[in-house]
Amino acid sequence: MRTDDPRPIRLKDYTPPAFAIAEVTLDIELDPKATRVHTTLKMERNPHSTDRVAPLALDGEKLKLLEVKIDGEVLGRNRYSLSDTQLLIHEVPEGGFTLETVATCAPEENTALEGLYLSNGIYCTQCEAEGFRRITYYPDRPDVMSVFRTRITGDRKATPVLLSNGNPVKSGKTKDGRHFVEWHDPFPKPSYLFALVAGDLAQVEDRFTTMSGREVTLRIFVEKGNEDRCAYAMEALKRAMKWDEERFGREYDLDIFMIVAVSAFNMGAMENKGLNVFNDKYILARPDTATDADYAAIEAIIAHEYFHNWTGNRITCRDWFQLCLKEGLTVFRDQEFTSDMRSRAVKRISDVRLLRAHQFPEDGGPLAHPVRPDSYIEINNFYTATVYEKGAELCRMIHTMAGPKRFRKGMDLYFERHDGEAATVENFLDALAEGAKLDLSQFKRWYEQSGTPEVLASGRYDAARKTYTLKMSQVCQPTPGQRVKQPYHVPVAIGLVGPDGKDMPLTLDGEEKPGAKTRVLHLTEREATWRFRDVKEKPVPSLLRGFTAPVKLNANLKERDFVFLMRHDSDSFNRWEAAQRYATGLLAGMVETVKAGGSPRKGTGFAGMVRDILRAKKTDPEFAAQIVLLPSEQALAQIIGKDVDVDAIHDAREILRVSIAVEAKDALLDCYNRMEVKAAYSPDAEQAGRRALRNTCLAYLAAAPDGDGVALAAEQFRRADNMTDKIAAITVLSNIDCSEREEALAAFHDQWKSDHLVMDKWFTIQALSYLPGTLAEVKRLTGHPAFTMKNPNKVRSLIGSFANANQLRFHDAKGAGYRFVADKVLELDRLNPQVAARMLGAFKSWRQMEPKRRKLMQAELKRIVGVEGLSRDVFEIASKTLA
Template sequence: MRTEQPKMIALSDYRLPDYLIDETHLTFELHESYALVHSRLLMQRNPGLDNSLPPLVLDGQQLELIDIELDGQQLSVIDYKLTENSLQVQPKQRAFELSTTVRIEPQKNTALEGLYKSSGMFCTQCEAEGFRKITYYLDRPDVMSRFTTTIHAQKHSYPILLSNGNPIAEGEDDDGRHWVTWEDPFKKPAYLFAIVAGDLWCVEDTFTTKSGREVVLRMYVEPENLDKCQHGMDSLKKAMRWDEEKYGREYDLDIFMIVAVNDFNMGAMENKGLNIFNSSCVLAKAESATDAAHQRIESIVAHEYFHNWSGNRVTCRDWFQLSLKEGFTVFRDSQFSADMNSAVVKRIEDVAYLRTHQFAEDAGPMAHPVRPEQYMEISNFYTLTIYEKGAEVVRMLHTLLGEETFRKGSDLYFERHDGQAVTCDDFIAAMESASGMDLTQFKRWYSQAGTPQLAVSDSYDAATQTYQLTVKQSCPDTPGQTNKLPFVIPLSMALLNQQGEAMPLQFEDESVAIADERVLSVTAAEQTFTFINVAEQPLPSLLRGFSAPVVLDYDYSRDQLVFLLQHDTDGFNRWEAGQQLSLQVIEEVVGQIYETDEPMMDSRLVAVFTALLEQDDLDPAMLAEIITLPSVGYIIEQYEQADPLAIHQAREYVSDQLAYALKEPMLARYQVLRKESLDTPYVAQASDIARRRLQNILLAYLIRTDDLDILDECVDQFGVADNMTERLAALACLVNSPFTEEAEHALESFSERFEDDPLVMDQWFSVQAAATLPGGLQRVQHLLAHPAFSIKNPNKVRAVIGAFSTQNTPNFHAHDGSGYAFLADKVIELDALNPQIAARIITPLTRWQRYDLHQQELMLAQLKRIKNSGDLSVDLFEVLEKSLSA
C-alpha cells in the first residue's frame, strides 16, 4: 500500500531549464538480454539565466549507470549523486560535455515506455517521459537538441536499423553485427526521439512536394503484413498534398518513415521523420479491416504527419501546453477527413463521440481545463479534453475569425515560432495579430474546466415583426473550480419559416439583412439578440454544425423536432433533431418501465423514420446516422443519477418497436443495398462506405424481428461478403440474436479463417465481449483464456476488457456488481504490468457518481479495494485519489 503522496507538478512552478543541450550523440548496443546506451551531450548554461552554475540534474529511471565522464574526465561515485529518478553532477564551466553509459533491459519493459521489444522488434515510445528510461537526460519538451544516433545490432535478427532524420553512415561489426548512423538536422525535444531495430520488410513510394523536391516514403512492417500497406501509404500522400494546399506546410526531410508495431499503448507517435504506429492504426485491406478502420487509419496517418509542423517544428514548452499540439492537430486531421469524406457525417461522428465521452470526462472526477493547472502523472492527461475539446476550441477560433483570417494566423504562428517550444498563449497571440481581435476572454476556454450550458428562450412580436433570442450561459462546478466566468461562445443559428426555408437575418442596428445564417458571439452571462423584419413566427435552428462544445437547452416540442428533422437546411441539425426526438422517446419509456409492464412508444418516431426511408434523395450516410438511436452512454449523461439497466432496456424496447414497425421498408431498402454491394467490387470511398453503413444498420434492426428469412439474409451476408465491414456486421448481428447455433457456427468459422491475423482476432474478441445477451461475464472470462489473448498487449486488453466495460451495459452493470469486481481485478493485474493502460481501463468505475445509489455503492467498494491492493503506480494512484475524493 502506498505510504508516500506522489508529488504534484504545477503550471505555476514552471521555470526555464538551467542548462541546454546543443548536441546529443547516442550509441545503442542492442543485445538479446540487455542494451547499452552511450550518451555524449554537448551542453551549456542557459544563456537566458544568470552566470551561476547550479547543479545539473538529469532525469533517469530504471537505469544502471556503468560509466560517467565530465569534459573527458571519468567521475568517481563522490563526484555525482544518483537517486532512483535522477543523476546530479556539478559543471565547472558554462559549456561542457557530459558522457554516460547505462545498461537497460528492453525485453522486460512491459510498460511499453522508453526502449522495449514488440514481437521481436526493438522500438521506442518516448512521449511523454519515456526517454528518461533510455538514458540520463533533461527529459522536458523545452530542451531541444540536434541528435546523431548510431545503432549496433546482430545483422541476421535486426537487418533494419532506423532513427530520426537521414542515414549518413553504415558498416559491419565483428561477430555478424552491423551499424547505421542517423542524423536529424532539426532540433527536437527528447520525446520526439525514436529508434527501431528489427527484421522488417519495406514498402516504398515517393512524393513530390510543391517546391519540386522528391521525398522517399517508406512503410516498415513484418512480412505477413506487406499486403496491408497500400491504404496507409495512399493516406499519407493525400495528407502531404492536403497540408501543402490547406496550410502551406511542406515536408522538410528527404525521407519519411512509418513503422507498424503490435505492442503500443497509444494509436501512433509523431517522432520526427520516423512515425511509430500501433499496427491497428496503419494496416488495412478490405478482407481484414472495416470501413471504420480504413477511415480511422486515414485520419491517424494524417494526424501524425500534420504533427511535423504542429508539434515537431513548433512544439510545446511544457506538458501543460499539450493541447497546443494535440488539439490543433486533431482539428487539422478532422478538416482533412471532412474533405476526404462526407463533411456532415464526419461532424456528426466527432460530436457524437465528444458528447458521449468528453462531456462525461468534464462531469467526472478527472475534469480539467484544456490547459491543466497541475498533475501527478502526465500520462493521465492524454485525455479527451486535451485532444477532442482542444480541437473544438481551435474550431471555435476558426469560426470566429473565418477561414482566410485563421489561415493567416496559423501561417504567422508557424513563422514566429519555427524551431521553438511555445505555449497556448503564443498560439492565441498569433491569431490576435492576424485578426486584430482581442481574444483575452476567449482564452478562458483554456483555463476553465467543464461543459458550458446554454439556456435559450425566444419571443416573437407579430405586430412589429420583431424576434428576440435570449441566451443564458453557465458552467457547472468542477474539481477545484467554482463560479466560472462567461466564455466566448460562437452560436451559429438560423430562423426557419413554415416551409423550412432559412429566413433573412437582420439585426435591429443593421440597414439590410446580411445573410440567412449568423454566428452570434455569446460573451455575457445573459444576452438578448433582436432581429427585425421577421415576416412570420420562426422556428430557430440553433448551434448549427455544433459551433461550440456546449449543452444546448431550448424547449423544442416533439412536433418541432420532427419538422427540423425533415426540413432543417443544416445537415448536422437535422441529425441532432432526430437524436433529441429519439432521446425524448427513450426517456419516456424509461419512466414507463417503472410504472407498467407494457410501455408505449410515441408513434411520431415511427412516422418520421418511415418518411425518411422512403426519401430517395437523402444521402445514405445521413440516413444511417439519423436512424441510429443515441447510445446508452450518451443517454446516461442526460441523468444526474442514471439507472443503466433501465436505460438499456428502454433503448432495446424502442429499437425492437422500430424494427417491427418498419420491417417492410427496411427490408426492401436492405435488399437493394445488398445487391449493389454484391455487384460492386469493394472500394473504401465515401459513397460505398455510406451504402455499406446503411445496409448494416438496417440489418441490425431487421435481425431483431426473429424472422427466419432475415436470418438467412444475415448468414448469407456473413458467408459471401468480400470485405470485413459486411462480414463483421453480420457476425455482430448473429452474436446478439437468439439464433445461438448460427452464431456459434459463425464465430468458429471466423476464428478458423483469421486465427493468424491478430488485428482481425481483436475484432472477434470485441464482438463477443460487447454482446449484451445474458452470460456476458462468463463469455469474457472464457475469452481471457483464449490462446490469442495476452494481457500484456494493449490492443487485446482494449478488445476484451475495454469492450466489456464500456459497451456491454447489462452485463458490466449487473445488479450483483460482478462486472465491477471483474474490472477491478484486471486493473490491479494490469497496474503491475502497464500503469498507463491500467489508469485508462479503470475509467468506467471512476464515473460512479453518474449512477443510482445501488451502483454507486458497488463501484465505490471496488475503487477502495483497488486503492488498498498494494503499491500502486503514480498513474493509477492519481486517478483513484481524484475519483474517491469526488
C-alpha cells in the first residue's frame, strides 16, 4: 500500500457532531468565475456530543476564503487554520454564537458536477453526498440538520429564474440592476439536501390538492423549447403524490413542489427538499422521442424522488453508513408504486433481473459489502446495487413477513417517532418490529453480512402416507472481511402444484384445517424440514414464489419440472423463473459443447414452449414478452461463474435464437401482426405490453437465416410513428451486416442530430452492436460533434454501454476493449471522478474470465492503480477490484 493511499472511514468510529446549527442563512451572488457566498450560521455546542472542547471544524473544498467573523468580529489569521479541505477555528465562545464566512467558488470550472456548477448556461447544484463543502464552509455531514434561508442574486437576463429549497418569501431588484429571490425552508435538513438552480428556464405549472385540502403548486422547469415534453412527468408526479397519501398516509408539506431538468448531471435525479433536480432524460418525453421504457423510467424515478420527501428528507440518515435507510426503503416504495400503476408480475421480474445482473455479482466479488457498510474511502462509491436494490429487498422481506396492514402500522410508528431526525437502521427496525409485532433481531443480519445466501431445497413425496417432506438449508460463502456467516432469517413462499396444474392446499403436520395454497416458510436455522399432510398426488414444488428473499435457490428439480411449472404455475414470477431455468440449462450445456468444438442440440422443447405462449391469446402480452426471452449473455456468464468464454456463450445463445426463429416462425409472425397497435400512441401498460411482445417477435424473426426478418425490421423502421418501434427496429438491424443497417443509422442521425437525448440512443445502439467493427466505431464516435467527455449522459450512452453491456466486444480476446475503457477511465478521472469510478464496474468480473482474458483485465487494473494523482473514487474501486 502506498503511503499516500486514502484512509477508510469506519462506522465504529462514529461520534455525534461537536456543534449544532439552529439556522443557516445563505446570501449567494452568482457569477460564472467567482460566485460569492456569504454564510451566517447560528451555532452552539451540541449537547449530545461527548467532546466539549473540540475546535470548530468546517469542511470546504475548491473555495477561496475571503472573511471569517464570530459575533460580528473579524477573525485574524492567527485564530484559524485553513487547508484544501477544512477551515479550523481554534476557539469559539461558550454558549450560542453566530459564525459568518464569505467565500467564492468557480461554477464554470466545476467539471466534477459536485457542489455548484454551470452547464449550458444553467447554474445547478448537486450536494449529495459531500458537495455542499464546494459551495461554502460547513460541517458537511447528514446529522447536522438546520433550517435554511437562502437569498440568490443573479443577472436578470441570464438567470431570470432563481430557485432554492422551500417556499419563496421575497423577490425584487438590486441597486446594480440585478435581481434576487429569497427562499425559506421551514423543515430542518442536512446540507446534502440543499439545492440551487438558476438560469433562463421555461416552466410548466399545475396544481395538486392534498388529502387535507391544501393546494400545492407544481412546477417543472426545463430548457426553453422542451415545454411540450413535460406532460407525462407532471401526471406521474400527481399520481405519486396521491399514491403516497393512500398507501402510506404521507402528505406533501410545502406550498410548492418543483422539478428542474438539466442535461449535465451525475445521477438520475436528486431529492433536494421541495426542489428535485433531474437528469432531463428522466423528465422529457414525447412519443417520437421517448420509448415505452423511457416513460416507465420517468414514472418510477419521479415517484422515487418524491417519496424521498418523507423517507430521506423528513427522516434522513444519521451518517452515510445508513444510506440504505433512505435509498433501500424508497426503492421499495417506488417498486410498489410501479406495481400498482402497471403489471405487478412484470415489475417483479424486472426488479429481480436487475438485482441478479448487478447486485449478485457485486455480492460475489471483491467489492462485496453489507447493505449497511462498515467502512468506506469515498462515499460516492457506495451508491451501489447492494444499498439500493438489495436494500429494497430487505424492506420487501419485512413486508412479506408482516403483511400489508402490519407493515403500515410499523411505518406509521417510524414516521411518528423519527420525523425531523437523522435516524439509523436500528431506529427503523425497532419501529417496524414494534408496530408490525415482529421479532427482527435475527433479521438484522441482512444489514450486517455481505454475500448472497444459497438456499438448497429437496423434496420427497410419500405416496403411502400422502405426505410431502420439504428440506431446506442455507449457506453463504465468505466475502471480503467476513469469512464466517451466521444464519439469515429467510422467508420462502412456496406452493405445491398437482398433476392437474392446480395448487394444492398446504397443511403442515399438527394443523387441523387445510392451509392456504401459498405459504411463507421461515428458514432461520442452517437446516430445517417441513412435512405437509393430505397431499393426494405427487406434486411439483413451486419454491420462492414472488422471489420472497434475495437468495440463490438450488432445488432438485428436473427439466420436465421446469417445463411443467412454466406452463401451469399460478405464481407469475415462478412461471417466468421456470422458463429461465429451463433455457439456462439448455444454454449451459450448449456452451460446453461449443467449447469442445461440437454441434449442440438446438432446444426444440423451448421453441415449442415459445410457440405455445405466443398462441395463448389470454396471456398478458407484456408478461409473454418476458417469458419467451432468453437469458442474456451476461446472465449466462454469471451462472457459469468461472473460466468464462464469452465467444462460446455468444455462439450458443445465437444457435438457440436461430432455432427458435426457424421452428416457431409461423407463431412469431402471427403474433407480430396480431400485436400491432393501430390506435394513437399511449405509454399505458396495455399498449406498451403489446409493443413489447411484438418487438420481441421481431428480434427472433430477424435471427432466421432467410432474411425475411431483416426486411420486416427495415419496413418497421420506415413506418414507425413512435420511438419505441423505431428503436426496436434499428436495434435489430444494428447486429446485422446489411445495407438496411447503414441506411437506418444514417436516417436516424439525420433526423435527430440536434436532439441530445435521442442522440444518446443512437450512440448506445452502435455501442451494443455484436458486429466485429464495434470497438473501432465506438472510438470513432468519441470524436462526433454530439459527444463530449464532460457530459455524463454521453459517456454512459457510448463508453458505458460498450463496457458494461456489450459482453462480446468489450471482452475482445486481444484486450483492445479493456485498454480502450481503461484509457477512458483515466481521462475521465481528471474531469469527473464519480463517473470514472462507476465505469470501472466493467472490470469487476475479471476473476471469472478464462485465463487469457483474466490476465489482460488484471493488467489494466494494475495500470490504473499505478497512476499518480488518482482520485479517491477511482483508487478505491480499482484497488478493491484487484484485491
